[in-house]
Amino acid sequence: MPWLFLVIGGLFEIGFTISLKYSENFSRLWPSVSFAVCICLSFFFLNKAINGGLPIGTSYAVWTGIGAAGTAIAGMIFFKEPAAMLRIFFLMLLIGSIVGLKFVSGHE
Numbered sequence: 001m002p003w004l005f006l007v008i009g010g011l012f013e014i015g016f017t018i019s020l021k022y023s024e025n026f027s028r029l030w031p032s033v034s035f036a037v038c039i040c041l042s043f044f045f046l047n048k049a050i051n052g053g054l055p056i057g058t059s060y061a062v063w064t065g066i067g068a069a070g071t072a073i074a075g076m077i078f079f080k081e082p083a084a085m086l087r088i089f090f091l092m093l094l095i096g097s098i099v100g101l102k103f104v105s106g107h108e
Contacts (some may be wrong), residue, residue, distance in 0.1 A: 009045030010066025
């Protein structure tokens, strides 16, 4: 269950970074509200994962990795950011590292 909480927290991290972009420096109400809700939920689920027995170092690395990779992919899809082959290659390395941390952590 802690891994599920960690993934959910990572997904909310993607949500708060996308909301940050749409908030236009917190000048737009609903994207700013979305940012606040997503960041609170993201940290809530990160906390649940850590208190559920996952090591803090692994949890933080996976949480930020999900957020970083997901935000970069969302940027390519929604914001027309470059999708160069090298960028995709390094995103795949990041995702592979996240999966690798799951396998070597020794927890559920």
